């Protein structure tokens with residue numbers, strides 16, 4: 128497979144998808160903001176497993192960044208991304224800002240439920256921005272499947288909720304977090320870390336594993352308070368949250384409960400970088 132073709136507009140995207148559909152092929156979409164790393168590429172490989180054709184969208188969505196965040200400096204490396212997708216994706220969909228949000232654009236898709244708390248509290252306008260762009264991308268592409276990473280666990284549940292609530296006929300597939308040799312979740316924002324900060328960042332998954340284990344032994348408030356202290360002691364400048372929640376609804380939990388699957392989620396800061404990670408918590 129050669130370098131993927133480029134589509135920059137909704138009609139160009141729909142023409143390609145319609146041709147595949149007419150030929151009886153199934154299509155999977157991988158929405159990204161570019162600066163592709165091996166985590167994104169794993170999602171694209173998954174797309175090729177569940178469908179015949181893989182479309183990767185690359186769009187740095189201003190609506191999911193707060194004014195104080197890194198929209199302006201977010202890495203934009205379109206050509207390098209296309210080369211990374213060589214032999215993996217059939218099409219790169221890279222709409223311009225004006226294509227996605229033309230003058231007069233006035234609609235927001237707002238999800239409650241799983242968007243409450245955690246990232247929703249730390250970044251109050253974030254999930255409305257995500258929900259709006261994901262709804263548009265799914266309706267634009269009309270794909271059979273869309274692949275999202277478990278790295279952004281809360282986002283994955285928000286997307287599952289919105290697709291169910293709005294009857295969007297695209298099956299949402301979650302893909303496990305891809306990590307480096309130290310267990311650090313790959314992220315485009317890791318590029319902002321210095322060598323010393325990398326060493327701290329690599330502690331996050333290790334400590335989360337230990338904290339998940341302590342939930343089986345100690346009262347959760349004790350385990351989580353000690354866990355937050357251990358993150359600070361490891362060198363993180365701050366812990367935005369460290370919470371054990373219902374894996375699907377993101378409702379806070381205080382203890383294991385029958386029928387509930389538990390997920391441990393954390394956001395911790397090093398310098399100006401916020402690192403997110405999460406893992407499944409086995410009930411004892």
Ligand code: AMP
Nearest residue numbers: 159160166275276278279304305312313
């Ligand atoms: P982003 O470009 O950061 O918006 O991410 C695009 C998609 O890639 C989202 O569904 C993310 O959850 C997913 N993703 C990002 N990093 C990873 C990773 N390390 N492992 C698996 N999926 C990831």
